[in-house]
Amino acid sequence: xxxxxxxxxxxxxxxxxxxxxxxxxxxxxxxxxxxxxxxxxxxxxxxxxxxxxxxxxxxxxxxxxxxxxxxxxxxxxxxxxxxxxxxxxxxxxxxxxxxxxxxxxxxxxxxxxxxxxxxxxxxxxxxxxxxxxxxxxxxxxxxxxxxxxxxxxxxxxxxxxxxxxxxxxxxxxxxxxxxxxxxxxxxxxxxxxxxxxxxxxxxxxxxxxxxxxxxxxxxxxxxxxxxxxxxxxxxxxxxxxxxxxxxxxxxxxxxxxxxxxxx
Numbered sequence: 045x046x047x048x049x050x051x052x053x054x055x056x057x058x059x060x061x062x063x064x065x066x067x068x069x070x071x072x073x074x075x076x077x078x079x080x081x082x083x084x085x086x087x088x089x090x091x092x093x094x095x096x097x098x099x100x101x102x103x104x105x106x107x108x109x110x111x112x113x114x115x116x117x118x119x120x121x122x123x124x125x126x127x128x129x130x131x132x133x134x135x136x137x138x139x140x141x142x143x144x145x146x147x148x149x150x151x152x153x154x155x156x157x158x159x160x161x162x163x164x165x166x167x168x169x170x171x172x173x174x175x176x177x178x179x180x181x182x183x184x185x186x187x188x189x190x191x192x193x194x195x196x197x198x199x200x201x202x203x204x205x206x207x208x209x210x211x212x213x214x215x216x217x218x219x220x221x222x223x224x225x226x227x228x229x230x231x232x233x234x235x236x237x238x239x240x241x242x243x244x245x246x247x248x249x250x251x252x253x254x255x256x257x258x259x260x261x262x263x264x265x266x267x268x269x270x271x272x273x274x275x276x277x278x279x280x281x282x283x284x285x286x287x288x289x290x291x292x293x294x295x296x297x298x299x300x301x302x303x304x305x306x307x
Contacts (some may be wrong), residue, residue, distance in 0.1 A: 048227045049118060049142075052165055055230055056119045062099040062129070069271055070260035074298050075101065076280050077256040077287060078160070078192075081300060085188040086111055086156045093154040093182060095143040095175075096161025100126035100136075107136035114154070116141045118162075143175040149182045157183045160192040163239075167225040167232055172242065180246060185307040189248065190300050192256075196223050196233030198297040202261045236293045239301060248303040254288045255296030 046054075060067075065075040082102070086092055090111055094103045097115035099122050107113040107130070115130075115138040117123040123140050130136050139148065143162035157179045166172045176191070183189055196216050204212030216224055216233060225232045240253060263269060271279065286292065293299060 048165065048167070051227055051230060053119050053121070057121045061122055062101070062125050064098075065101050068264055069276055070257045070264055070297070072276070073260055073280055073283060074257040077254075077284055078102070078190075078300065079105070080284055081190065081254065081256075081302065082106065082156070082158065085190075085302075090155040091153065092156050092158065093149070093179075094158040094160060095146075095179060096159065096165075097126060097138070098122050098161060100130055100138070102158065102160060103136060103138070104130050104133060107133050110135060113137070114139070114149075116143070116146070118142050144171050144178065145174075146178040146182050151181055152184045153182050155184055155187050157187065157189045159190065163191055163193045164231050165227075167227045167229070176242060176246060180248060180305055183305045185305055187305050188251075188302065189305065190302050191239075193239050193299055193301065194231060194233045195294050195296060195299060196235060197294045198259075198261070199231065199233040201259070201295060202265075202297055205262065236299065239299075243301070243303060246303075247306045249306060251302040251304060252288050253293060254300050254302070255293055256287065256298045256300060258283050258287070258292070258296050261297050 065071040086106065088110065092106055092111050092113045094113065094115045097103045097117045100115055103113045103115035112135045115126060115136065117126060117140060120140065123138060126138055130138065143159060159179050162175055166175055179189055199216060200212055215229060218224055223235055223238060236253060243250065
């Protein structure tokens, strides 16, 4: 059986991860909304850690703004692209590593910790909790953590309305409709309250849970979908005003759980 790292490396060696946040409207909305929330908490001179940095879209942009960014990425191919795109940029350093083991970093090292990809690809409870605990450990008391996760319901809406609902249901839910998590899913989804519950006993204070890309992904697959740049700017501003509404969270694909480490 393949390991989690092998499965992820195989996927990301084929996927164009570097273009994901630019090539379509839902990716653009995810980037704009996520950056908006990062800017709320990352003040000038802040030390930023990004775990699961991918090809560096966020890390590079934040380093260009003058923030001190440390990027950690598991997949070698993604890290190669990050380092190539980040050449000559000050305030940026990168390492290959897994979010479940941050032993290279001391306790209380970072002002803001971004966990923007690893929770999509952690399936065992032990690994999920280890990643959360490690991110909290390396964050300064009073520092901010942003954890990205995926709604299991949005996975269904985005991928299984095209004649394959039964297979999606069997992959993501048990016979009695409990959410499933296993590495062959590749991307694992959560009920929003299930994900929030992971932090109930952790030394953090919840700030908010917000969506970042709404319902655009399944809608954008329609052949008659069209959104001009002007319309997109208006929609992005409108979405940001409502992105934290609880009644919308289950239908958005990507979400952020935002919390503060207790002092």
